[in-house]
Amino acid sequence: MMCYTDWMTLVEKDDGRADELWVLTDEDLWLVGKTLKVRFLDDRIPAWPNDGRGHITEEEILKIANEWHQCGVEQGKDVVPEFVPCGADDTADIRVKFIVDSGCPRSKVGTAATRVKAGDPTMWLDLKSPDNCPSLYKRTIRHEFGHALDLKHEHQHPDAPPLTDPRKLKEYLTQRLPPAEIDEKIRVQWAALARGASQKSKYDKESVMHYLIPEVVRANKYVGPTELPIELSDCDKTNIVLFYSKDTGSGTDRDDGPGGSIVDDSGENGSKGNIKPEDFASFPRPKLVDLINIVGVRVKVKWRSIGLGLGFKDWELNGIYATKCRELDPPQECMTEGFSQWKSGLKSEYSWKKLAEVLVLPAVNEIELSGSYVPKLTNKK
Ligand SMILES: [Zn+2]
Structure with missing residues (x-):
């Protein structure tokens, strides 16, 4: 027919x-x-x-x-x-x-x-x-x-x-x-x-x-x-x-490193790890390269939610998108651009603590990721 x-x-x-x-x-x-x-x-x-x-x-x-x-x-x-x-x-x-x-x-x-x-x-x-x-x-x-x-x-x-x-x-x-x-x-x-x-x-x-x-x-x-x-x-x-099955099919073709958390309903009840945003207070200012490699590449599809959480306005994010949408990997480019603008400190406090607070927002829901970059940063110290 x-x-x-x-x-x-x-x-x-x-x-x-x-x-x-x-x-x-x-x-x-x-x-x-x-x-x-x-x-x-x-x-x-x-x-x-x-x-x-x-x-x-x-x-x-x-x-x-x-x-x-x-x-x-x-x-x-x-x-x-x-x-x-x-x-x-x-x-x-x-x-x-x-x-x-x-x-x-x-x-x-x-x-x-x-x-x-x-x-x-x-x-x-x-x-x-x-x-x-x-x-x-x-x-x-x-x-x-x-x-x-x-x-x-x-x-x-x-x-x-x-x-x-x-x-x-x-x-x-x-x-x-x-x-x-x-x-x-x-x-x-x-x-x-x-x-x-x-x-x-x-x-x-x-x-x-x-x-x-x-x-x-x-x-x-x-x-x-x-x-x-x-x-x-x-x-x-x-x-x-x-x-909708929790035990099968997850991540068969995507990078599921420690932070690649698939949507998990248990996350809706708040932090499941024992690491809280406050724990990041003593960390030094983030390096841009760490933001991109440890966080950006894993959650680039959520660049807008993260941007909103970091204090960007919707129209500012649209502006970023407009300049990056023809790149090979727009979400990655937008994430990188967003982080480098955030570094100016004009949007919100430029710190791992602030980023951790954003990652646990319901709209972002990357609670495990928030916890997983601690060891990486600790090793660097
Ligand atoms: Zn449709």
């Missing part, structure tokens, strides 16, 4: 620049096996226009969303969070709003939803399906609830083959977006992600988290999907369980 959607469905928007940043900077898995309360903010679900199918119920939506949860159940590992309906609860984990006229389906990624103001939506759904793709609404539910479980876009997988021709993509977006938004859009929605805990899996062109790349922007030797992935792929089913 050929199934194609127009551009508006392909390009999701996010509702706030600051929140968009979380998409790339954090690994935001929920606690293993958590029950996620879902609140539907609209009084009633809009009918699909002109398709004669009437209303879908909340139960039907959550049944499709819970295909992710079922993967765990079927594989004998009940680890993937389950979505359960709740009433008018402002603290519901996922808060769904329906798009009635214009707008694109979108969702906060993983626990980024917890940083949305209570009562505000964390997910927007448009369940309209064109005649040539009557199952599109199911894909939308699977894809957006996949984001809610912290899944990133598969076409942004660090190992994805070249899928778009950068020049054509830019031209394509230029016809559809204000010039000021284009680079940011490419970065957030199209560019390859830095390797993180969520890219433990191999690239999978059949993933429901993959966009169908419009033909006009495809790379020369395009090997991505030629039809919109509607169902969870076999890899999706295996990987969601791996992501």
